[in-house]
Amino acid sequence: xxxxxxxxxxxxxxxxxxxxxxxxxxxxxxxxxxxxxxxxxxxxxxxxxxxxxxxxxxxxxxxxxxxxxxxxxxxxxxxxxxxxxxxxxxxxxxxxxxxxxxxxxxxxxxxx
Amino acid sequence: xxxxxxxxxxxxxxxxxxxxxxxxxxxxxxxxxxxxxxxxxxxxxxxxxxxxxxxxxxxxxxxxxxxxxxxxxxxxxxxxxxxxxxxxxxxxxxxxxxxxxxxxxxxxxxxxx
Numbered sequence: 001x002x003x004x005x006x007x008x009x010x011x012x013x014x015x016x017x018x019x020x021x022x023x024x025x026x027x028x029x030x031x032x033x034x035x036x037x038x039x040x041x042x043x044x045x046x047x048x049x050x051x052x053x054x055x056x057x058x059x060x061x062x063x064x065x066x067x068x069x070x071x072x073x074x075x076x077x078x079x080x081x082x083x084x085x086x087x088x089x090x091x092x093x094x095x096x097x098x099x100x101x102x103x104x105x106x107x108x109x110x111x112x
Numbered sequence: 113x114x115x116x117x118x119x120x121x122x123x124x125x126x127x128x129x130x131x132x133x134x135x136x137x138x139x140x141x142x143x144x145x146x147x148x149x150x151x152x153x154x155x156x157x158x159x160x161x162x163x164x165x166x167x168x169x170x171x172x173x174x175x176x177x178x179x180x181x182x183x184x185x186x187x188x189x190x191x192x193x194x195x196x197x198x199x200x201x202x203x204x205x206x207x208x209x210x211x212x213x214x215x216x217x218x219x220x221x222x223x224x225x
Contacts (some may be wrong), residue, residue: 004155018151033212042116042215043156056210089154092211100146101213103155 002026004104006092012110014081017096020078025094032075033101034067036060043091049075082111091092115139116204120215125223131169131189133219135202138183142204146213147176150199159200160187192223 005024013019025032031050035043046065047057051072061067064082069075081085089108093101116137125131133147137152143164148156162169162176167198169176188201189196 031211035213042118042203042217043213044214045214048212052156056212058129083213095153100139100158100161101211103148105153105155 004094004102006090006091006104006107008107009105010108010110012112014112015084016081016112018078018080019109020037020076021090021092021109023075023077023092023094023104024091025074026096026102027076029096030072031095031100031101032069033093033095034077036074037089037091037106038087041058046077079109082109084111113138114217115142116202116214116216118200118202118219120197120219121217121221122220125192125221127194127225128191128225129193130195131187131223133187133189133202134145134222135185135199135216136183136184137204139204139206139214141182141206141209142185142214143207144205145176145178145185146195146203146205146212147174148201148203149196150201150218156201169195189221192221194223194225197221 025041033048034046047070065082067077089106091106095101095102146161147159150156160174178185199218203213
């Protein structure tokens with residue numbers, strides 16, 4: 001399967017802990033996006049990369065959130081000092097130059 | 113401020129009939145619109161899209177209509193099948209602004225056999 005993969009699929013953590021998620025895009029897709037989806041809502045944009053450059057960050061991305069895409073391949077999203085309000089599904093999508101975004105299965109985060 | 117809205121949280125349709133899902137947007141800068149389908153525990157799957165320069169795009173059983181003056185689009189599924197039961201998200205993007213997707217809240221479609 002050469003689709004977008006995300007790990008872990010589920011993460012349960014205690015409030016105040018740090019968590020890191022990984023996204024492996026479809027190879028040679030130069031753009032990579034992160035979204036967050038809470039229950040009953042549509043996904044909301046967080047940030048995106050073109051190759052290794054982070055080009056846009058949403059106001060939703062507080063200082064506790066950081067994303068990287070070293071070498072323009074996989075990406076990581078880290079949340080420091082997690083809060084219960086961070087509980088959500090974190091979705092990653094990748095996109096080639098002239099096509100739509102392809103989503104991974106998501107990482108479901110539960111903060112206790 | 114919700115720029116993309118799906119006002120019907122759910123829709124129930126009989127198998128074989130037409131399903132019509134609606135979406136409204138407010139941002140005139142959006143120039144590309146997409147529909148995604150989502151099953152539980154999976155990421156959204158692209159279904160069909162339409163550019164703002166068109167008013168209709170068809171792909172098999174799926175047709176998307178765009179009314180730019182009304183800032184309204186709709187997805188028609190004919191005939192509806194039980195396997196179409198899922199949550200459908202309308203999304204919009206601006207090709208000149210990073211192609212970030214702005215999603216509606218989703219409509220849960222249930223197709224009854």
